[in-house]
Amino acid sequence: xxxxxxxxxxxxxxxxxxxxxxxxxxxxxxxxxxxxxxxxxxxxxxxxxxxxxxxxxxxxxxxxxxxxxxxxxxxxxxxxxxxxxxxxxxxxxxxxxxxxxxxxxxxxxxxxxxxxxxxxxxxxxxxxxxxxxxxxxxxxxxxxxxxxxxxxxxxxxxxxxxxxxxxxxxxxxxxxxxxxxxxxxxxxxxxxxxxxxxxxxxxxxxxxxxxxxxxxxxxxxxxxxxxxxxxxxxxxxxxxxxxxxxxxxxxxxxxxxxxxxxxxxxxxxxxxxxxxxxxxxxxxxxxxxxxxxxxxxxxxxxxxxxxxxxxxxxxxxxxxxxxxxxxxxxxxxxxxxxxxxxxxxxxxxxxxxxxxxxxxxxxxxxxxxxxxxxxxxxxxxxxxxxxxxxxxxxxxxxxxxxxxxxxxxxxxxxxxxxxxxxxxxxxxxxxxxxxxxxxxxxxxxxxxxxxxxxxxxxxxxxxxxxxxxxxxxxxxxxxxxxxxxxxxxxxxxxxxxxxxxxxxxxxxxxxxxxxxxxxxxxxxxxxxxxxxxxxxxxxxxxxxxxxxxxxxxxxxxxxxxxxxxxxxxxxxxxxxxxxxxxxxxxxxxxxxxxxxxxxxxxxxxxxxxxxxxxxxxxxxxxxxxxxxxxxxxxxxxxxxxxxxxxxxxxxxxxxxxxxxxxxxxxxxxxxxxxxxxxxxxxxxxxxxxxxxxxxxxxxxxxxxxxxxxxxxxxxxxxxxxxxxxxxxxxxxxxxxxxxxxxxxxxxxxxxxxxxxxxxxx
Numbered sequence: 001x002x003x004x005x006x007x008x009x010x011x012x013x014x015x016x017x018x019x020x021x022x023x024x025x026x027x028x029x030x031x032x033x034x035x036x037x038x039x040x041x042x043x044x045x046x047x048x049x050x051x052x053x054x055x056x057x058x059x060x061x062x063x064x065x066x067x068x069x070x071x072x073x074x075x076x077x078x079x080x081x082x083x084x085x086x087x088x089x090x091x092x093x094x095x096x097x098x099x100x101x102x103x104x105x106x107x108x109x110x111x112x113x114x115x116x117x118x119x120x121x122x123x124x125x126x127x128x129x130x131x132x133x134x135x136x137x138x139x140x141x142x143x144x145x146x147x148x149x150x151x152x153x154x155x156x157x158x159x160x161x162x163x164x165x166x167x168x169x170x171x172x173x174x175x176x177x178x179x180x181x182x183x184x185x186x187x188x189x190x191x192x193x194x195x196x197x198x199x200x201x202x203x204x205x206x207x208x209x210x211x212x213x214x215x216x217x218x219x220x221x222x223x224x225x226x227x228x229x230x231x232x233x234x235x236x237x238x239x240x241x242x243x244x245x246x247x248x249x250x251x252x253x254x255x256x257x258x259x260x261x262x263x264x265x266x267x268x269x270x271x272x273x274x275x276x277x278x279x280x281x282x283x284x285x286x287x288x289x290x291x292x293x294x295x296x297x298x299x300x301x302x303x304x305x306x307x308x309x310x311x312x313x314x315x316x317x318x319x320x321x322x323x324x325x326x327x328x329x330x331x332x333x334x335x336x337x338x339x340x341x342x343x344x345x346x347x348x349x350x351x352x353x354x355x356x357x358x359x360x361x362x363x364x365x366x367x368x369x370x371x372x373x374x375x376x377x378x379x380x381x382x383x384x385x386x387x388x389x390x391x392x393x394x395x396x397x398x399x400x401x402x403x404x405x406x407x408x409x410x411x412x413x414x415x416x417x418x419x420x421x422x423x424x425x426x427x428x429x430x431x432x433x434x435x436x437x438x439x440x441x442x443x444x445x446x447x448x449x450x451x452x453x454x455x456x457x458x459x460x461x462x463x464x465x466x467x468x469x470x471x472x473x474x475x476x477x478x479x480x481x482x483x484x485x486x487x488x489x490x491x492x493x494x495x496x497x498x499x500x501x502x503x504x505x506x507x508x509x510x511x512x513x514x515x516x517x518x519x520x521x522x523x524x525x526x527x528x529x530x531x532x533x534x535x536x537x538x539x540x541x542x543x544x545x546x547x548x549x550x551x552x553x554x555x556x557x558x559x560x561x562x563x564x565x566x567x568x569x570x571x572x573x574x575x576x577x578x579x580x581x582x583x584x585x586x587x588x589x590x591x592x593x594x595x596x597x598x599x600x601x602x603x604x605x606x607x608x609x610x611x612x613x614x615x616x617x618x619x620x621x622x623x624x625x626x627x628x629x630x631x632x633x634x635x636x637x638x639x640x641x642x643x644x645x646x647x648x649x650x651x652x653x654x655x656x657x658x659x660x661x662x663x664x665x666x667x668x669x670x671x672x673x674x675x676x677x678x679x680x681x682x683x684x685x686x687x688x689x690x691x692x693x694x695x696x697x698x699x700x701x702x703x704x705x706x707x708x709x710x711x712x713x714x715x716x717x718x719x720x721x722x723x724x725x726x727x728x729x730x731x732x733x734x735x736x737x738x739x740x741x742x743x744x745x746x747x748x749x750x751x752x753x754x755x756x757x758x759x760x761x
Contacts, residue, residue, distance in 0.1 A: 010287065018053030020208070021258075022289060028052040029207035040204050044069035048202070164403040167396050170433050171481040186405045187425045193416040196220055205233035209264070211255045215378045221414045223252055225264060226271055237264045238379065240415040241371070242387055245394035251387050252371045253415045255379040256281055256291030263304035265294055269336065270306045270326055273370040277338045278363055280375070280382040285346035290377040295324055295338065305329070314705075317542035317549075318343035318355035321362065339363045343547055344382055349427040351520050353434045353482055354717035355547075360389060360435060361442055361713065384411050384418025385428050392432045393439065402432055430482040434716065437474045441466075443709040445743060451709075452740055472732040475712050479719045484518070506535045509560050511589055514724075515685050521721045523551065525566050529634040536563045537686060539721050541694060543679070544701040550679045552694060552722055554686035555581060558591035565593070565607045568680065569627060569644050574673025576625075576648045577664075577693055579683040587684070594648070595625075606630055611648075619660060620667045623648040647671045654689060658737040661696055662745075665738070668697060691725030694718065696738055709739050 001014035001024075015024035020037045028037035031048045033055040041050035044064045045057035060069035165173050177183055200206060201216035210216060217223075217240040228234040237254070238261070244250025252272065256279075257265035269277070281290045295301075300309040311323040320340045327333040341359050344350055363372070372390075376382035388411060392402045408425065411418040419425055443451045457467050466474075510516060521539040525532075537560075538553035551571065555578070556564040568576070581587040595601045595611040602609040608628040615622040629642045649667055653660060672679060679697075681690035698714050715732065718725050726732055 016053075018051075025288065027213055029202065029210060029213040031202050031204065032207050037207070042068045162403050162405040162409075164399070164401040164406075166401045167436050168400075170402065170429075170436070171477055174429050174433060174481050183426045183429070184422050187408070187419075187422045190405060190409045190412060192412065194218065194413045196413075198416075200236055201238065203233070203236075206236045209236060209258075209261045210238050211258050212378045215255065215380055215417060217415060223254070223268060223272065225267060234264075237261055237268055239268060239373075239375075240379075242374075242414040242418075243410065244387075245391040245398070249371050251390075252373040253379050253383045253387060253418065254373060254375040256375050256377045257294055258289075259292050262292050262294060263306075265292075266303035266306045266308060266326075269294075269373065270328060270334070272373070273334070274373045275334070275336050275370055276363065276366060276368045276372045277336060278372060278374040278386060279338060279340040280344055280386060281377045282342055285377075290346075291375070295322060311335075315545050317545060317547040318350075319359045319362070337366050344376075349385075349423050352717065352720035353427065353431040354713060354720050356386075356389070356431050357434045357438055358710070358713045358717065360386070360393075360431075361438070361710075364390075365442075378417075378420075380415060380417040381420035381424055384415070384420070385424045385431075387411060388419060388428050389431050389435060392428070393435050396432070396436050397439070402436075404429060404432075433481060434478050437478050438712045438716070441471065441710075441712040445703070445707045445709070448709060448740065448743065452736060455736065468733050468736070469729050471712060472726075472729045475716050475719070475732075479716060479723060483720050483723055506533070509535060509557065509563070510537050511554050511557060512685055515554075515687055515722075518721065521548070523567065523571055525563060526570050528566070529632060533563070536560065536567055538567060541718055541721055542698070544698055544705070550681065550694065552686055552690055552725070553680060553682045555579075555590045555682055555684050556593050557589055561591040561593045562604060562606050565609070565627060568646070569629060571680075572677050573680045574646050574677025575668070575671055575679045576646065577651070577668055577679060577681045577690065578648065579651045579654060579689040581684060590684070594623075594650075606632065617667060619651060619653050619663055621650040621652060622667070622671070623650065646673075646677075651689075656689065656692060656731075656734065658734055658741050661692070661734060661738045662741055664693060665696055665700060665742075668693065669700075685724065687722050687724035688727060691718065691722060692731050692734070695726060696735055699735060699739055700742060703739055703743065709736065711735050711739075 001012065001016055004013045005011060005023075011022040012024045015021075015036070017035050018028050018033055018037070020026055020028060028034070029052075031041045031050070033039050033041060033050055033052050037052075039055060041048045041055060042057055044061050045068075046059045046061055049058045050056060050068075051058070054067075056067040057069045060066070196218040197220070198216040198218055200219050200222060201210060207213075215238070217238055221240045221242070223237060223239040223241060225235045225237055239252050239254035241249045242251040242253045252268075252274070254265070254268070268274070279291070283289065283291050283293055294303065295308050296310050298310055300307055302308075305328055307327045309325045309327070311325055313323075314321045319342055322338040322340065324336045324338060325333055326336060339359065339362060341356065343355050350356060374383045374386055388404075388407050391407050391410075392404065395407070396402050404425070408419055419428065455466070455468050455471065507513070515537070517537055517539045521541070523536065523538055523540055525534045525536055527534060536553065538551050540548040541550050541552055543549050551567070551573070553564070553567065567573070581590045593602060593609075595609055598611055598614065601611070607630065610626045610628070611623045612626070613622075613624040625646055625648050627644045627646070629644075631642065649664075649671060651664060656664075668679075681694045683689040683691075695714055695718050698718075699709070699711060702708060702710050702714070711732070715726050715735070726735070
């Protein structure tokens with residue numbers, strides 16, 4: 001209202017008629033209208049549906065007329081008097097004329113029928129589809145929890161002709177249909193809603209309890225709360241029981257609570273004895289509040305009659321795990337684990353399926369007795385995708401196949417609009433493929449020696465569940481099916497795949513034409529002077545606790561030395577782990593970028609790099625570098641920091657046996673920066689040696705924290721970003737053997753003892 005809002009939060013001080021919520025970005029529910037949505041649509045409107053601003057009825061009940069359906073037909077007839085007789089006579093004349101015209105058309109069409117029969121049939125089909133959509137207009141658009149608009153379909157009681165895909169054929173199936181309309185056709189064939197009654201959610205007293213006006217639970221599957229103080233409307237919350245694979249009420253799909261229902265949401269956790277919550281949205285996304293916080297930042301907080309205490313928080317790259325304790329006066333306290341996936345971008349799907357699969361492993365590893373509560377913002381899109389993944393993997397385990405279309409239909413029988421977009425439906429196929437092939441591959445340390453003996457078995461040993469080569473090949477094949485191909489463009493207009501954006505000028509900055517950065521992960525350099533290029537052949541990769549934090553890049557070419565130091569300074573590198581080019585065979589493609597000695601710094605027109613405290617430590621030369629940025633004409637005046645100090649570990653060997661890798665990892669662990677400072681891993685091609693060290697570092701951190709080996713999941717997550725990482729089965733074996741060596745010798749982190757919270761995770 002009047003463009004007036006809080007200068008801190010942007011929340012509105014008032015909304016125009018027909019709109020509500022903190023940012024006035026939601027229309028009134030379909031049964032309310034006007035200022036603050038406080039007025040209720042006329043009971044004479046069909047289904048009590050009216051325009052959110054004016055209150056005019058969409059259509060009237062039988063024998064009612066007028067904008068608000070306030071006029072009875074009998075009343076109108078009485079007021080019409082004798083004029084109605086004239087109207088009847090006029091109508092009869094019009095009808096006679098219409099009959100004459102129709103008769104003429106009928107005769108003409110009969111003469112043309114045979115010659116146009118085929119075309120007529122096709123047109124009838126198209127007209128029928130169009131008319132059908134027109135008559136379902138009230139359900140035509142759905143305000144998605146990720147901001148998208150999705151088409152709805154009419155209710156139906158079944159879906160036929162579904163195809164269960166064998167897990168052995170799933171990879172080929174995904175590749176075959178990656179560019180055609182197959183997934184779209186399947187998605188559109190399943191109605192968004194079952195047509196079941198939704199009367200409770202649209203009652204006037206419940207309207208504001210719905211985060212989105214057209215995401216309403218079915219009466220038959222909604223989660224009823226216990227009434228409070230005899231208030232009949234206190235039993236409603238926008239949440240639905242959802243079936244698992246061959247299991248009733250395995251899940252509760254819920255909207256993320258708004259402030260109005262915050263206490264009700266916590267009450268539902270208590271009443272339904274929830275011990276696992278899966279949260280798939282962030283609290284704020286693109287400036288909009290997607291979910292109210294139902295746990296304390298620290299300590300304890302009361303939500304109605306239920307107190308919630310935060311016990312522990314563990315932050316990982318793409319998700320956070322919190323342990324909560326719920327208590328209520330006079331009753332034993334309960335414990336709950338919240339799994340919060342933080343890497344699902346608004347209005348999209350995650351770039352890679354590996355993070356969600358790792359997250360799913362976490363959720364399933366924790367035992368639970370009640371239903372798993374899953375929520376995002378609306379509780380349908382991301383929520384439906386995760387529940388669909390759970391059910392598909394159970395189906396694959398039981399039958400060896402997955403019926404995606406049937407799973408989609410079954411979900412929508414319990415909650416409308418689950419899996420909202422075709423992009424989510426496509427993504428579900430990729431996640432299910434990765435989830436199936438990585439099932440059972442996360443090894444607890446207590447089972448390490450048994451499982452490694454199994455992996456060490458001969459390739460032809462039929463009694464082995466999976467050996468190194470088979471597991472490695474599976475990871476490579478799954479990545480091949482789920483990761484977009486990256487190559488140089490055939491011509492300047494070729495935009496069919498991810499490529500080295502920027503054309504010919506940037507291709508000279510790539511050492512190898514088959515190792516290019518995916519633009520989704522490439523760090524964009526900042527132009528400090530006019531027209532300066534922003535491209536560098538590098539990718540952002542996660543470490544254990546931060547997504548997109550560290551960097552893999554190639555040793556700089558003579559052309560890209562300045563770009564490399566721009567990367568170091570602009571992305572706050574605190575440690576560089578570099579594999580030197582072989583000094584016995586000089587490589588002219590590697591530019592000079594380091595000081596030659598403490599008295600001979602490196603210098604070009606943009607940077608001066610000095611070194612002190614050069615130390616030789618076994619396989620590593622350790623340097624302390626000071627990088628000075630030069631101020632040049634045209635440089636951005638906002639740049640004030642001109643000096644940076646960091647460490648460089650220069651690895652002098654490329655013979656990376658497990659003992660050498662472990663020794664290098666010890667040095668990396670000792671010098672690894674903290675806080676926001678990054679680690680840059682670099683080698684000649686930006687993938688092979690530096691990729692091994694990056695992956696091994698994450699695996700050792702997980703061994704320390706989780707007491708588990710998660711090799712396929714971690715390798716897959718990095719190969720999804722840089723496919724050339726871990727290129728051979730020998731490197732893949734090395735990862736396992738270093739973990740075993742580290743655990744047995746306790747050489748990297750000291751005693752690897754049980755972490756009290758890790759066993760729960």
